[in-house]
Structures are given as C-alpha cells and as structure tokens.
Amino acid sequence: MDDTSKTNLLNLDQLAMQQFFIELGEKSFRGTQVFQWIHQHGVTDVTQMTNLSKVCQQRILEHCTFDVPQIAHDQQSVDGTRKWLMRLADGNNIETVFIPEDDRGTLCISSQVGCALNCTFCSTGAMGFNRNLTTAEIIGQIWVARKALNDHDKDSQNKKITNVVMMGMGEPLLNYDPVIRAMSIMMSDHGYNLSKYRVTLSTSGVVPKMYDLAKDSECALAVSLHAARDELRNELVPINKKYPIKELIAACKMFFADQPRRKITFEYTMLKGVNDTMLDAKQMAVLLKGVPAKVNLIPFNPFPDTKYECSERDHIVRFKNILVNAGINTQIRKTRGDDINAACGQLVGNFVDRTMRSKRILEKRSQGVAAHA
Numbered sequence: 001m002d003d004t005s006k007t008n009l010l011n012l013d014q015l016a017m018q019q020f021f022i023e024l025g026e027k028s029f030r031g032t033q034v035f036q037w038i039h040q041h042g043v044t045d046v047t048q049m050t051n052l053s054k055v056c057q058q059r060i061l062e063h064c065t066f067d068v069p070q071i072a073h074d075q076q077s078v079d080g081t082r083k084w085l086m087r088l089a090d091g092n093n094i095e096t097v098f099i100p101e102d103d104r105g106t107l108c109i110s111s112q113v114g115c116a117l118n119c120t121f122c123s124t125g126a127m128g129f130n131r132n133l134t135t136a137e138i139i140g141q142i143w144v145a146r147k148a149l150n151d152h153d154k155d156s157q158n159k160k161i162t163n164v165v166m167m168g169m170g171e172p173l174l175n176y177d178p179v180i181r182a183m184s185i186m187m188s189d190h191g192y193n194l195s196k197y198r199v200t201l202s203t204s205g206v207v208p209k210m211y212d213l214a215k216d217s218e219c220a221l222a223v224s225l226h227a228a229r230d231e232l233r234n235e236l237v238p239i240n241k242k243y244p245i246k247e248l249i250a251a252c253k254m255f256f257a258d259q260p261r262r263k264i265t266f267e268y269t270m271l272k273g274v275n276d277t278m279l280d281a282k283q284m285a286v287l288l289k290g291v292p293a294k295v296n297l298i299p300f301n302p303f304p305d306t307k308y309e310c311s312e313r314d315h316i317v318r319f320k321n322i323l324v325n326a327g328i329n330t331q332i333r334k335t336r337g338d339d340i341n342a343a344c345g346q347l348v349g350n351f352v353d354r355t356m357r358s359k360r361i362l363e364k365r366s367q368g369v370a371a372h373a
C-alpha cells in the first residue's frame with residue numbers, strides 16, 4: 001500500500017481514531033493509546049509505542065501515516081517571539097507564531113493557505129487564497145511547534161504552549177469541520193489537554209457558522225470588528241456586506257448566553273484617521289452595550305505598500321479611556337514580533353494564489369507607477 005492510500009492519523013479526533021482502530025481489527029482503546037502517543041507524547045515512531053502489540057504496530061505501518069508540516073524557515077524576534085514558515089505536502093507554505101510571556105505561551109496557528117476575505121489592513125488578505133487546511137495540517141502546527149520548542153522538556157517552562165489562538169492565516173469558520181476537529185484534539189484530555197478558556201477562534205464574522213460553533217465547541221471566541229458602523233466596516237472587512245454589524249452583534253449576544261461569566265474578545269485595529277476618532281470610540285461603546293465583551297485595541301502593524309498608518313499612542317489611549325468609562329474591559333495589545341513580520345496582520349506565507357488577487361494588486365500598482373512616470 002502506497003502512502004497516498006494510507007490514513008494520516010493526525011486527521012482523526014479521538015472518537016474517529018477509536019472507530020478507525022475497530023475497523024482495523026483492534027479494540028477501540030488502541031485508538032486512544034495511539035492518540036495519546038501522537039498528541040501527548042509527540043511520538044509518531046510506531047516502534048516507540050511500547051504498549052501496543054507487535055501485530056497492532058504492523059497494522060499501523062501498513063495502513064497509516066503520521067504526516068505533519070515541515071519547517072522551511074525558523075525566525076526569532078528580539079522579544080522572543082518565534083515564527084515558522086511551514087511547508088505543506090503540496091508545496092504551499094503557511095506561517096505559525098509562538099509568543100512567549102512570563103505566565104503563558106501562545107501559539108497562533110493558521111486554518112487556510114491564504115485568506116479569501118480580503119480585509120484591507122491585513123497582508124494575508126492581500127496575498128489571496130489557495131485552499132483550506134486539513135485537520136492534520138492544523139493540529140500538525142502544534143505538534144511541530146512543540147517539537148521545535150522542546151515543549152516536553154520539564155526545564156523549559158518559558159517554552160510551554162499554554163494557549164492556542166486560531167488567528168493565523170485564514171478565516172477559521174470558512175474551514176469549519178477540520179477546524180472543529182482540530183480544536184477538539186486540542187481540548188481533549190488525551191490530546192493537548194487545553195482548557196476551553198485557552199483555545200480561541202477568531203472570526204471576521206461568518207454569522208451562520210457562529211451559531212453552529214456555539215453548539216459544536218466550547219472554545220473561546222474573538223471577533224475581528226475594526227469598525228462600529230457598516231459603511232466603514234464594509235470597506236475594512238468586506239464580509240460585513242454579507243453579514244452586517246447588526247447580525248454579527250446578535251450572534252455575539254447569543255454565543256455565551258448560557259455562560260454569563262464568559263466574554264467575547266473584540267479585536268480592533270487602530271488605523272490613523274480611519275477608525276480612531278473619539279466618535280468611533282463612542283459608537284463602539286454604544287454598539288457593545290449589553291454584549292459580554294472585552295476589547296483588544298491593536299496598533300496597526302505595517303506591511304509593504306499598505307495605505308494605512310498606525311494611530312498615535314496618545315490617540316489610542318484616549319480611545320481606550322472612552323470604552324473603559326463606558327464599562328467595557330479594554331486593553332491595548334502589545335505588539336510582538338514585528339521585526340520578523342510575525343505581528344497581527346503580517347502573516348503571508350508563500351503559496352499559489354488561486355484567486356489571482358495578489359496578481360491584480362501588483363498590476364494595479366504597476367499601472368499607477370506608469371501613470372506617474
């Protein structure tokens with residue numbers, strides 16, 4: 001049997017793994033054991049899975065693979081942030097970022113090769129879109145990152161992955177089933193054993209899937225808002241034309257309706273002269289009234305040829321104070337990894353753009369240069 005006809009075991013959540021091993025002629029608990037070897041212990045060498053019988057090991061070798069992304073490039077920021085360019089089997093590349101802090105280690109992972117949403121302040125969107133990631137390619141980013149960080153080393157407390165955020169390349173809710181399976185592996189007691197409070201999905205507002213997510217996962221939710229009125233959000237986050245703010249906020253109010261202590265994080269990138277006026281802040285305060293919200297104000301991280309600039313620091317502080325005075329928990333996010341283009345909105349990877357968006361942008365820029373020559 002060649003590898004293309006074998007089952008990549010990293011595509012399976014725990015229940016699917018149990019069922020697969022039943023079909024393989026084994027007891028279901030063998031599936032749980034292999035699941036633990038892969039995700040708890042970081043082991044994919046069958047000969048090291050010492051609680052499996054020789055017959056079981058042979059069946060795995062005949063019918064299964066353990067394929068994960070490969071590290072193509074590894075960069076480390078002066079602030080300790082680490083970014084990996086990960087190569088996929090088809091030659092496309094994605095980016096994954098680890099952000100260490102004193103009390104946590106956050107891994108920002110991708111859900112798609114590129115992004116189809118074309119948010120105008122995000123370099124990923126400008127690069128276009130190729131395809132969705134498989135569950136194995138999503139969860140494989142954690143598996144690879146742990147290996148790279150020596151996360152199993154008891155002396156590496158500052159390198160532990162304690163939190164995972166689906167905030168890398170792509171819109172997670174447009175790759176729904178593989179993302180749900182990957183997050184269930186993250187939160188499984190036999191997988192990565194992450195608390196539901198420590199796995200966060202960030203969406204630009206795919207409203208119908210937000211209702212599904214509330215039923216299918218206990219993960220935390222972040223919403224990329226960036227504007228408090230439809231006219232401006234239509235420009236910054238084009239999916240707003242399909243699911244306007246009123247519908248988005250209704251879905252947010254529903255999301256944790258039966259969990260009153262949980263809050264939704266609203267992400268708001270501060271763009272100078274675009275969405276950072278004091279009127280914008282007041283509109284935001286009105287919009288989030290009655291919503292279980294906390295707000296992250298994100299200083300804009302520039303990328304080549306962007307038309308935007310970051311708001312000045314004192315301006316961001318005044319914006320924050322208006323929200324705080326309205327009773328909304330608001331923080332200014334600290335920029336991390338911008339010297340290696342690992343900050344929010346800077347992930348681009350390297351892939352074939354099936355949407356041709358990046359080509360159209362380059363053509364438009366060259367036409368502009370020619371017009372001014």
